[in-house]
Structures are given as structure tokens and as C-alpha cells.
Amino acid sequence: MDIILLQAILLGIVEGLTEFIPVSSTGHLILLIDLIGFQGPAGQVFEIVIQLGAILAVCWLYRERLVRTVVHIPTDPAARNFIRNIVVAFLPAAVLGALLHDFIKTVLFSPYVVSVALILGGVAIILIEKTVKEPRHHEIEKFSFGLALRIGLAQALAMIPGVSRSGATIMGSLLMRVDRKAATEFSFFLAIPTMLGATVYDLYKNWAVLDVENAMVIAVGFLSAFAAAFVVVRAAVAFISQHGFIPFAIYRIFIGVVMLALLLSQGS
Known part of the structure; x- marks a missing residue:
């Protein structure tokens, strides 16, 4: 098998394993790409698109809840609140991402950052x-408009690679x-519109540089990310419920210091 396809499989697995825990999947991809010398599609489009593979694994695992929510939108206020809260929390990252897209990709996509x-x-x-206090909010359907917006603003911090989208969202929550x-x-759930929007935007921005070979590399990474995320999502929820987030914090610091x-x- 071509070395670039093997690298794409590795990167897809890493993406799927890290997307839903607070260690920054984008950060891991940037560091690993730098380490293995991956020469994929231009413009970081590979990194963005394979994240969608991980997101679709969540869609499949939570398909019953998602379908039930959509079906009950006309008759159930809780379903409408659920959708409203996802949309409201999505908007800050959508607006800032569109405004700062080029700056983020050219300046912040750095192993040092x-x-x-x-x-x-x-x-x-x-x-x-x-320092976290006793929780007051236990159901997504009962989040207020203001709470959803504040969580969305926290998620927007993850436009800095290495911050972690899930980490910023969960810690902000x-x-x-x-x-x-x-x-x-x-x-x-917030990852679904966020990563779908980022994928569509990046494909649009980089459509001219994509060819059949690049499409194959992206497809392999996409499928690898889907498979890895499918395995890890349920395990992640169970682990967090028992152990909290301190183990991830220690891992982040260790990896960051080593890198x-x-x-x-290398620069010296």
C-alpha cells in the first residue's frame, strides 16, 4: 500500500480517538503530520474533512435521539429547545471561523502554537x-438561550489549534x-453542525487543488476516523463519568512539553 495511504489511516485513527476527549484532535493531527512528514491535500483540508468522519460516528450512535428530536419538532417544545440550543451555540464559531479562516490556517496551524x-x-x-461548583443544569433541552450562547462562545476558543473543541465546550459548560x-x-451534538460547516467551507475554499489522488487519501482518513470514533465515544462517556478530566489534563501537559x-x- 502507498505510504501516504498508510499515513492517512494512522491520522484518521488518531482523529477518531481524540475528537471527543479534551486533548485537541486538530492539535494531534498537526503535530503528527509534522512528525511523519505527511504530504496530503493543500490548505489543511484533509485535517478538517476527516474530522467529519468522527462526527458522523456520533450521528450514528445517537441516531435514535436525533431522529426522535427532528420528528417531534412540530409538537414537542423540548425538541425545539434542543435544536435551538445547538444552533445558538454553533453560531459564534461559525461567524468567527468565517471571518478568521485565513488567519487561523496560515498563522495558528503551527506545532509551536x-x-x-x-x-x-x-x-x-x-x-x-x-473549582467547579455543584451543577444546576442537567438536560440540554432545558438550557436557556443565554447558556447555550455562552457555551458557544467557549467553543469558539477552540479555533486556536491545541485548545480542543470538546475541551473548550465541556470545560466552559x-x-x-x-x-x-x-x-x-x-x-x-454541537460538533455536528460545527464540523459539517467547517468541512463544507474548507472543501469550497480548496476545491481547485483537489484531484483523484487527494480524494482517495481523504476518503481513507475519513473512514478510519469514523471507525475509531465509533469505538471510543461510548467508552469516553463512561471514563469521564468515573474519572473526570484530570487524566486528560496530565496527558495534555506531558505531550505539550515533549513536543x-x-x-x-530541532530549531537549535
């Missing part, structure tokens, strides 16, 4: 875990006194 963000994010998780299960599931040391040694 990722390494520092992993470390700082790990420290932030530890501090939040030690905990600070706003959402319980762990609801915070984690809201992060899953920063490697990058600095």
Missing part, C-alpha cells in the same frame, strides 16, 4: 476541575454549572 495550547489547556482543566453528562453530550522540547531542539 499547538504545543503551548496543549500545556495551557491542561493547566486550565486542572484549575476548573478543582462545567464553569456554567452544567453537569458532566449533559456537558459531554452537548459537546458531541515543545522536540521542536526547540
Whole structure:
């Protein structure tokens, strides 16, 4: 098998394993791409599109709840509130992502930025875990408009690679006194429009540079990410319920320090 396809499989697996835990899937992809010398499609389109593979795994795993919600929109206020909260929380990242797309891709997609963000994010998780108060919000359907918007603003911090979309969303939710299960599931559901929008936008921006070979590489990574995420999502919820987020914080700091040391040694 062509080496680039093997690299795409590896990157897809890493994406699927890391998308839904607070360790930054984008950060891991940037670091790993730099380490293995992956030469994929231009414009970071590979990294964005394979994230959609992981998101579709969540759609499949939660398909009954999603279908039930959509079917009951005309008759059930709770279903309408669920959809409203997802849309409201999605908007900050959508607006800022469109405005800052080129700056993010050309300036922030750097292994140095990722390494520092992993470390700082790990420290932030530890501090939040030690100061979080008793939760007041337990059901996504009962989130207020303002709460959903504030969580969306927290998610927007993840446009900095290495911050972690799920980490920013979940930690922001905990600070706003959402319980762990609801915070984690809201992060899953919020990922659907967020990553779908990012994928469509990136494909549109980079359509001219894509060819059959690039499409094959993206497809392999996409399927690998779907399979890995399918396995890890349920396990992630169970692990977080029992152990919280401190283990992820320690992992983030360790990886960030190691990568920063490697990058600095290479530059010296």
C-alpha cells in the first residue's frame, strides 16, 4: 500500500480517538503530520474533512435521539429547545471561523502554537476541575438561550489549534454549572453542525487543488476516523463519568512539553 495511504489511516485513527476527549484532535493531527512528514491535500483540508468522519460516528450512535428530536419538532417544545440550543451555540464559531479562516490556517496551524495550547489547556482543566461548583443544569433541552450562547462562545476558543473543541465546550459548560453528562453530550451534538460547516467551507475554499489522488487519501482518513470514533465515544462517556478530566489534563501537559522540547531542539 502507498505510504501516504498508510499515513492517512494512522491520522484518521488518531482523529477518531481524540475528537471527543479534551486533548485537541486538530492539535494531534498537526503535530503528527509534522512528525511523519505527511504530504496530503493543500490548505489543511484533509485535517478538517476527516474530522467529519468522527462526527458522523456520533450521528450514528445517537441516531435514535436525533431522529426522535427532528420528528417531534412540530409538537414537542423540548425538541425545539434542543435544536435551538445547538444552533445558538454553533453560531459564534461559525461567524468567527468565517471571518478568521485565513488567519487561523496560515498563522495558528503551527506545532509551536499547538504545543503551548496543549500545556495551557491542561493547566486550565486542572484549575476548573478543582473549582467547579455543584451543577444546576442537567438536560440540554432545558438550557436557556443565554447558556447555550455562552457555551458557544467557549467553543469558539477552540479555533486556536491545541485548545480542543470538546475541551473548550465541556470545560466552559462545567464553569456554567452544567453537569458532566449533559456537558459531554452537548459537546458531541454541537460538533455536528460545527464540523459539517467547517468541512463544507474548507472543501469550497480548496476545491481547485483537489484531484483523484487527494480524494482517495481523504476518503481513507475519513473512514478510519469514523471507525475509531465509533469505538471510543461510548467508552469516553463512561471514563469521564468515573474519572473526570484530570487524566486528560496530565496527558495534555506531558505531550505539550515533549513536543515543545522536540521542536526547540530541532530549531537549535
